[in-house]
Each structure stands twice: as C-alpha cells, then as structure tokens.
Amino acid sequence: MNDPMSAAASRESQDDAQRLSTAPLDVDSAVEPMGIGVLGWLRWAWRTLTSMRTALVLLFLLAVASVPGSLFPQRGSNPLRVNDYLANDPVKGRILDRLGMFDVFSSSWFAAIYVLLFISLAGCVLPRTLLHAKILRSRPPVAPRHLARLPEHRMLDIASDPQVVLDSSAAWLRGHRWRVDTSEFDGRGGWVAAEKGYARETGNLLFHLSLLVLLVSVGVGAFNGFKATVIVREGSSFADTQAQFDSFAPGRGFDPTSLPPFSFTLNKFSADYQRGGQQNGAARTFAADVTLVREPGAAKESARIEVNDPLVVGGVKVFLVGHGYAPMVTVRNAKGDIVFHDSVVFLPQDGNFKSTGVVKVPDTVPQLGLVGFFLPTAVVDPVLGPTSTFPAADRPAIYISAWTGDLGLGTGRPQSVYSLNTSTMSRLGIEELAPGDVWALPGGNGTVTFDGYVQWASFTVAHDPGKELAVVSAVLAITGLALSLLIRRRRVWVRVASGEPGVTVVEVAGLTRSEHASVGDEVEALVAALGGGPSENPSRTPAPGQGSKPQT
Amino acid sequence: MPTNETLAAYSNYLIYGAMAAFTIAMIAFAASLASMRGRDLVPAGVPEAEAASGGVAVATRTALAVGGPDDGALPPGRRSGNIGMSVTWLGTVLLGAGVLLRGLSVQRPPWGNMYEFAVTTAFAVALAFVALSLKRDLRWLGLFVVLPVLLTLGLAVTVLYTDAAQLVPALKSYWLVIHVTAAIICGGAFCIGAAVTLLFLVADSGERRALVGKRYRLDALARRLPEAARLDAMAYRIHAFMFPLWTFAVVAGAIWAENAWGRYWGWDPKETWAFITWVVYAAYLHARATAGWKGRKASVVALVAFGCFLFNFFGVNILITGLHSYAGV
Numbered sequence: 001m002n003d004p005m006s007a008a009a010s011r012e013s014q015d016d017a018q019r020l021s022t023a024p025l026d027v028d029s030a031v032e033p034m035g036i037g038v039l040g041w042l043r044w045a046w047r048t049l050t051s052m053r054t055a056l057v058l059l060f061l062l063a064v065a066s067v068p069g070s071l072f073p074q075r076g077s078n079p080l081r082v083n084d085y086l087a088n089d090p091v092k093g094r095i096l097d098r099l100g101m102f103d104v105f106s107s108s109w110f111a112a113i114y115v116l117l118f119i120s121l122a123g124c125v126l127p128r129t130l131l132h133a134k135i136l137r138s139r140p141p142v143a144p145r146h147l148a149r150l151p152e153h154r155m156l157d158i159a160s161d162p163q164v165v166l167d168s169s170a171a172w173l174r175g176h177r178w179r180v181d182t183s184e185f186d187g188r189g190g191w192v193a194a195e196k197g198y199a200r201e202t203g204n205l206l207f208h209l210s211l212l213v214l215l216v217s218v219g220v221g222a223f224n225g226f227k228a229t230v231i232v233r234e235g236s237s238f239a240d241t242q243a244q245f246d247s248f249a250p251g252r253g254f255d256p257t258s259l260p261p262f263s264f265t266l267n268k269f270s271a272d273y274q275r276g277g278q279q280n281g282a283a284r285t286f287a288a289d290v291t292l293v294r295e296p297g298a299a300k301e302s303a304r305i306e307v308n309d310p311l312v313v314g315g316v317k318v319f320l321v322g323h324g325y326a327p328m329v330t331v332r333n334a335k336g337d338i339v340f341h342d343s344v345v346f347l348p349q350d351g352n353f354k355s356t357g358v359v360k361v362p363d364t365v366p367q368l369g370l371v372g373f374f375l376p377t378a379v380v381d382p383v384l385g386p387t388s389t390f391p392a393a394d395r396p397a398i399y400i401s402a403w404t405g406d407l408g409l410g411t412g413r414p415q416s417v418y419s420l421n422t423s424t425m426s427r428l429g430i431e432e433l434a435p436g437d438v439w440a441l442p443g444g445n446g447t448v449t450f451d452g453y454v455q456w457a458s459f460t461v462a463h464d465p466g467k468e469l470a471v472v473s474a475v476l477a478i479t480g481l482a483l484s485l486l487i488r489r490r491r492v493w494v495r496v497a498s499g500e501p502g503v504t505v506v507e508v509a510g511l512t513r514s515e516h517a518s519v520g521d522e523v524e525a526l527v528a529a530l531g532g533g534p535s536e537n538p539s540r541t542p543a544p545g546q547g548s549k550p551q552t
Numbered sequence: 553m554p555t556n557e558t559l560a561a562y563s564n565y566l567i568y569g570a571m572a573a574f575t576i577a578m579i580a581f582a583a584s585l586a587s588m589r590g591r592d593l594v595p596a597g598v599p600e601a602e603a604a605s606g607g608v609a610v611a612t613r614t615a616l617a618v619g620g621p622d623d624g625a626l627p628p629g630r631r632s633g634n635i636g637m638s639v640t641w642l643g644t645v646l647l648g649a650g651v652l653l654r655g656l657s658v659q660r661p662p663w664g665n666m667y668e669f670a671v672t673t674a675f676a677v678a679l680a681f682v683a684l685s686l687k688r689d690l691r692w693l694g695l696f697v698v699l700p701v702l703l704t705l706g707l708a709v710t711v712l713y714t715d716a717a718q719l720v721p722a723l724k725s726y727w728l729v730i731h732v733t734a735a736i737i738c739g740g741a742f743c744i745g746a747a748v749t750l751l752f753l754v755a756d757s758g759e760r761r762a763l764v765g766k767r768y769r770l771d772a773l774a775r776r777l778p779e780a781a782r783l784d785a786m787a788y789r790i791h792a793f794m795f796p797l798w799t800f801a802v803v804a805g806a807i808w809a810e811n812a813w814g815r816y817w818g819w820d821p822k823e824t825w826a827f828i829t830w831v832v833y834a835a836y837l838h839a840r841a842t843a844g845w846k847g848r849k850a851s852v853v854a855l856v857a858f859g860c861f862l863f864n865f866f867g868v869n870i871l872i873t874g875l876h877s878y879a880g881v
C-alpha cells in the first residue's frame with residue numbers, strides 16, 4: 001500500500017487511531033522529575049497528582065478513611081454516644097479523639113484526601129474536556145497503515161468501480177449516523193474513515209464534572225443552611241425563631257433573619273403499634289396534626305406531618321422525627337394554692353417508652369423538685385421493678401419522688417430541664433400515681449396531682465440551599481455514567497484499491513474498546529451492504545468474543 | 553392493614569421448596585462440571601507447536617463441552633448440566649412465588665427487613681442468572697450462582713427469619729421502594745459479577761501456568777471454564793452495567809433520607825458503607841484503565857467491592873446500630 005506519510009508520522013497516526021479515549025497516557029506518571037529546578041519538580045508533581053494511578057490510590061484512601069467513621073460514634077450524628085465512649089474509656093477515647101476518629105468526615109485528614117482527589121479530578125478532566133471538544137469538531141482519524149492488524153478486518157473483491165465503492169460505503173455509514181471522512185479515488189487507492197459513539201467520552205467527562213458540582217453543592221448547603229430541632233407538646237405552639245429551638249445548628253454563612261416567620265400548634269399526635277406477634281410494640285404509624293400559620297396575620301391552615309411526609313413552608317421543611325409523653329402535673333402548696341400546673345416533657349428511655357423527667361417548682365418556700373418516670377403501660381416486674389410493657393398508654397402511671405430544698409436556679413448557671421441537682425435538697429418520699437391520684441406530700445408540704453398526660457412530638461426544621469443543585473448534579477452524573485459505560489466508541493475504515501480490471505479490492509476494518517461487544521457486526525453489515533456477503537475473516541478466532549481485543 | 557398469616561405460611565413453604573430445588577440444581581451442576589471434558593489451557597494466539605507441547609491438539613480447544621457446537625450425541629456433563637438448568641428455573645419460579653406471597657401477605661413490597669431483603673436478593677440473583685442464560689450457555693456458571701443463592705436462603709430462614717408484619721413508619725416511602733429495588737437488583741448482579749470474577753482468576757491462573765508448562769492447583773476447574781479473556785470481559789460488562797444503577801440506588805437512598813430525616817447524607821454507618829462500596833467499584837472501573845492494574849489486580853478490587861457490599865448488609869445491620877436498623881434484626 002502506498003502511504004504518503006513518513007514512517008514516523010504513520011506510527012503516530014496509528015497510535016492516534018487506536019486511542020478511543022482522552023484518558024491521559026500512563027507514561028505520564030512514570031516520567032521522572034527533570035533536572036530543571038523548581039519548575040521541573042512542580043510539573044512533575046502536577047503530572048503525578050493528575051495521573052490515573054494517583055486517582056486510583058486516592059480513591060482507595062477515601063474508602064479506607066471512611067471506615068472508622070462507621071465504627072466509632074460520630075459527633076455530627078450522635079454526640080451523646082461520643083460522650084458515653086469518652087466517659088467509659090477516657091484514655092483510649094482521648095487518643096481516638098485526638099486522631100479525629102469521632103469527627104472523621106470533618107477531620108482535616110479526610111478533607112486532605114478528598115481535596116487532593118478533586119484537584120486531581122479537575123486537573124485531569126479539564127484538559128480532557130478541551131481535547132474532547134476539539135475532537136468533536138474534527139474529522140475521524142485516518143486509517144492505521146496496517147488495517148489487517150485491527151481486531152476486525154475483512155478483504156473482499158467487488159465487481160464495481162472503486163469510486164462507487166467509496167461513495168456507497170460513505171453513504172451507508174452516514175445513513176447509520178457515523179461521522180464520515182472520505183477521499184476521492186486517486187487512480188491507485190482511496191479511503192473512508194468513520195467514527196461513532198462520541199457520547200462515551202462526553203458521558204465520562206460529564207460524570208466527572210458533575211462530581212465536582214456535587215461537591216460544591218454539598219459545601220453550599222453546609223455553609224448557608226441550617227438544621228434545628230424542637231419539641232412541641234400537644235396543645236402547645238411553636239414559632240420559627242432561633243430562640244424557640246431546643247438545638248440550632250446553622251452553617252457559617254447562615255442568615256438568621258432568613259428564617260420564615262411561620263408558627264404552628266400541635267393539636268394531636270397519633271401513634272399506632274403492632275399488637276402481638278414477634279414485633280409486638282413496633283411502631284406502625286406516626287402522625288402529627290397541626291394548625292399552621294404561615295406568617296403573622298395569615299389564615300390558619302390545618303396540616304398533617306408524618307414520617308416521610310414533611311411540611312414544606314417558606315422554603316424550609318419540618319420533619320417529624322420523634323415523640324414521647326408529657327405527664328400533666330398539678331402541685332399545690334400547704335395552703336392549697338396551685339403553684340404548678342402544666343404538662344412536662346419526659347424523655348423516652350426504651351422502646352416501650354419508659355420515660356424520665358423532672359418538675360421544678362421554684363415558687364414555694366422551700367423550693368420543691370419532682371423526679372420521676374412515666375410508664376405508658378405500667379407493670380411491676382419482680383426483677384426489674386416498675387417497667388412499661390407496651391409503648392401505647394394502655395395503663396399509664398407515674399412514679400415520682402419529691403425533694404425539698406434549693407433547686408440551685410439562682411446560681412446563674414444554665415440548668416438542664418431534664419435533670420434535678422439534689423445536692424442541696426432532701427427527699428420527702430416516693431409514690432406511684434395513676435391518672436387522677438393525689439399524693440399528699442409528707443410533712444405538710446402540699447399535694448401533687450397526676451392529672452393525665454399529653455403526647456409530644458419532636459420536629460427537625462431544616463433548610464439546605466445546596467439540595468437542588470445536588471440532585472441535578474447527581475442526575476447528570478448518572479446520565480454521564482450510563483453514556484460512558486454503555487456506549488461503545490468505534491471506528492471503521494474502508495480502503496479501496498483497483499485489482500484486476502473491473503474488480504475493486506476492498507478492505508474493511510473496525511476498532512473498538514475490548515470491553516463491549518465488538519464492532520464486528522457493523523463491519524459485517526457494511527460488507528453485506530457493499531455486496532460482499534459473509535466474508536472470510538482472517539483475524540476472527542473461532543470462539544465468540546475472542547476477536548474483539550485490540551492489539552495494543 | 554392486618555397481616556395475612558395463611559399467605560405468609562405458604563410463602564415459607566414455597567421458599568423451602570425453592571431451596572430443595574436449588575440443592576438438586578447444585579448437585580446436578582457439580583456433576584456436570586465433574587464429568588465435563590476440559591479444554592486446553594494454552595490461550596489463543598500461541599504458536600501451535602507451543603500449544604501442542606501442552607499435550608492436547610489445538611483443534612480440541614474450541615470443542616468445549618460447554619458452549620461447543622451441538623453434534624448430536626450429548627458430550628459428557630451435558631445432561632446433568634441441562635438438569636441443573638431446568639431445576640434452577642423451577643427453583644427460581646418457586647422463590648419468585650414465595651416472594652410474591654410474602655408481599656401479598658403484608659400488602660407491601662416484601663423487602664422491609666433483613667429476612668425479606670435476603671430472600672428477595674437471592675431471587676434477584678437466580679432471576680438474573682436464568683435471564684442471562686437465555687442468551688448464552690451458562691451451565692459452567694450454575695454451581696457458582698446456585699451456591700450463594702442457597703447460602704443466602706439458608707441464612708435467611710435460620711438466622712434472619714422475621715414474621716410477616718407491617719413496616720415501621722420510617723420505612724414507608726416510595727423512595728424506599730425504589731432505593732431498595734435498585735439495591736436488590738445490584739446485589740443480585742454484583743453477586744454474579746463476583747462469581748465470574750473469581751472464576752476469571754482461576755481460569756487466568758490456569759492459563760498463565762499452562763503457558764510456562766506448570767500445573768495449577770485448580771487446573772481441573774480452570775479447564776472446565778471458558779477462556780479467561782471471555783470471563784474478564786463478561787465480569788466487566790456486568791459491573792459496568794450495574795455501576796450506574798448502584799449510583800442511582802445510592803442517590804435514591806439519599807432522597808429518601810432527605811424526606812425522612814431532613815438531610816440527604818449524614819454518614820450513618822449504612823450510608824458510609826454504601827459510599828465505600830461505590831468508591832471501591834469506581835476504583836475497579838478506574839483500575840481497568842490504569843497500566844499495571846488491568847486484569848488480575850483490577851479483579852481483586854472488584855471482589856473487595858463486593859465484600860464491602862456484603863458487609864453493608866450483614867456487618868452493618870448486625871454489628872453497628874444506626875438510623876437504618878431494620879425492624880426485626
């Protein structure tokens with residue numbers, strides 16, 4: 001065959017023709033730092049960082065670094081269990097804490113890995129994107145010199161004019177949506193080059209770039225968003241201001257004035273539980289019925305908040321995340337005046353909602369404190385003592401111990417509403433009360449009445465301004481992946497030469513990545529379209545799937 | 553909605569029936585492999601003289617007992633292989649019916665706890681296998697698919713068994729249905745992918761040693777498998793097909809989490825291991841494009857990724873507590 005190009009150039013074009021991806025050549029990473037000082041080292045460092053091998057190592061590191069985040073409790077999601085860990089094993093706990101094992105996903109070493117990975121990603125993908133953009137505008141590469149070396153190769157003689165063969169090949173390929181470049185028959189030979197499946201590379205780049213966008217959107221959400229929780233008792237209201245939350249975790253760039261000014265009243269919380277069977281007591285439905293006021297002065301609306309069905313209001317979402325009981329207690333002093341009358345949030349301790357809580361009565365002299373637990377289905381177990389055997393309030397009771405003395409509220413130090421500091425108090429006694437029962441406190445200290453109970457629900461109010469972008473980038477990433485992994489990029493070349501008079505010698509060859517079904521079917525179809533029929537195929541091995549590996 | 557105990561009981565019988573069928577299939581596949589005539593391990597492209605020194609004529613290379621041309625008389629291993637295939641079909645149908653009845657008994661998709669998830673995943677593995685076998689001859693693979701299916705079912709009915717019941721509220725979400733469906737399909741396909749990858753390593757070791765005239769401990773098995781290059785391509789195709797779906801499964805899970813808890817990603821142990829699995833599968837796909845990692849090393853990465861997937865199901869549910877803990881185990 002007569003190729004006008006020099007040997008070196010044809011070698012180059014051969015490599016070019018066989019490369020179906022803009023993936024960086026692996027030789028890059030093997031290049032030693034050149035002895036040209038700082039610049040040489042920098043170039044070497046950049047090339048190493050953006051090589052496939054480094055990306056692979058960083059991916060492994062990312063996976064390994066995530067493991068401790070699942071083995072140790074994390075402050076971000078479970079601060080109480082971190083405290084427990086530190087209390088139970090202070091020495092080991094301290095060391096682990098120093099290493100960031102309780103804050104893996106916000107630790108500096110975890111950040112170092114993903115920052116490097118994403119720098120590598122950008123450094124790798126941006127040049128590839130430019131290269132691909134160029135390729136998308138250029139013609140299919142010219143044929144390698146030795147078509148017979150390609151994984152798919154057919155030789156056939158066609159009784160027709162060479163130019164006609166070239167034209168009909170090009171027409172067939174164009175008709176099947178290949179990008180085609182072709183030469184005229186110059187008396188000795190001519191060729192057609194065609195390529196298809198550019199979307200593979202486009203998809204690959206789209207995927208990697210979407211990951212960058214995803215990272216940005218996670219950052220935007222964490223910086224500008226907030227997350228807060230609040231407990232609301234049945235019959236009580238909640239207004240969306242920072243002061244009313246039990247906990248509030250804003251991002252660094254969060255603007256508190258952007259909280260939408262809604263408020264709601266919890267009218268009723270309902271829960272259903274499985275009765276009987278292996279899963280006795282397992283929750284089946286939770287629902288919170290609320291009356292919502294979107295902004296001061298707006299009309300009242302009723303709404304229902306359920307697990308998996310949050311309330312959307314003013315750009316934030318209100319999620320139902322927990323519930324419990326709040327016993328209603330009335331305390332009278334020795335004179336019979338009411339000094340306390342309210343429902344008090346008790347925190348559940350187990351699956352059957354044995355709950356503990358505290359009532360503080362500062363307005364008597366001496367002050368009065370009540371500590372107790374609430375049992376929705378009270379049973380006195382011979383071993384465990386009073387326990388609850390079912391989460392629903394079938395047989396509610398409270399066990400309460402009363403203390404007098406100084407509640408310690410005057411010290412100015414903030415106190416938990418769920419615990420009572422009894423160091424400066426003395427105990428009056430303990431009593432079991434069913435709804436309606438009145439307990440006359442010993443020593444003429446007044447009475448405690450257990451009026452009944454209401455339920456409470458806890459809500460998370462959250463706003464993540466990066467969420468929409470995150471979803472969009474995830475969808476783009478999946479689209480890119482699907483294109484990248486399911487589409488084959490393939491090339492086909494046709495070369496004609498005049499043989500015996502009236503006969504054209506035609507070579508058809510194809511190339512694709514080895515992973516997917518070969519380009520053989522398409523080569524075969526083209527051959528058939530040219531009138532060649534099923535041809536002898538010198539390079540095809542008998543076992544199916546064998547012939548599709550390119551010789552690299 | 554009450555639970556229909558009768559349907560749940562029938563579901564259990566069907567699942568036991570499926571296990572019996574898979575046991576028979578396993579024996580048949582094992583017998584088929586054992587009696588099959590092996591191939592020569594010297595791969596294509598090696599000069600004939602070299603191949604001939606391997607002791608077997610080149611012409612027999614393609615006359616694989618499995619996948620070879622049908623020439624009337626059944627070659628050894630064929631009949632038991634056919635029995636294995638038919639009984640696997642039967643087992644798959646029984647298992648599918650069992651899964652269906654379980655779902656009907658509770659009026660919801662039957663993947664609300666570990667038992668149901670395990671049984672449904674076993675069904676997905678079996679279904680993927682018989683579906684793939686429609687287009688190509690997979691009798692050589694049968695044993696290595698039926699075995700994990702049986703192990704999963706055995707574990708499900710003994711350790712993980714949970715009575716049919718309704719779901720806890722957090723699990724009632726159509727995003728959950730989408731998420732878990734995708735995860736189950738991926739689980740089934742990844743399992744087959746891991747089996748093919750393991751077999752690739754066996755066939756490849758056999759071929760490499762045969763090239764230098766050495767014997768390999770598992771030669772007997774390697775000879776009965778398709779060429780290593782074919783197994784490698786098949787394993788890659790399964791993984792490449794499933795990786796976008798796995799990505800989707802993780803994203804769907806994040807959407808569900810956002811709907812239930814107000815955050816789409818919170819590094820809960822289950823989420824963390826889904827992420828690890830995803831990263832390691834991505835590493836596998838990368839490794840295949842990285843010099844020095846192609847082939848065997850990349851395959852090991854794929855197996856590690858499957859290990860992470862399994863750990864996320866068994867390890868995380870049993871050893872680590874998080875928001876995702878299922879009702880019943």
Ligand code: HEM
Nearest residue numbers: 021023024050051052055120121124204484485834837841
């Ligand atoms: C966040 C980290 C990354 C993830 C999750 C990831 C994931 C993937 C996946 C799943 C593929 C397979 C798609 C395909 O084969 O077409 C892929 C391909 C590829 N990735 Fe990444 N990647 C990451 C970072 C990088 C980095 C840092 C580089 C640059 C060094 C890179 C370069 C490539 C290349 C060149 C391919 C295509 C290989 C080929 O042509 O077959 N990736 N990546």
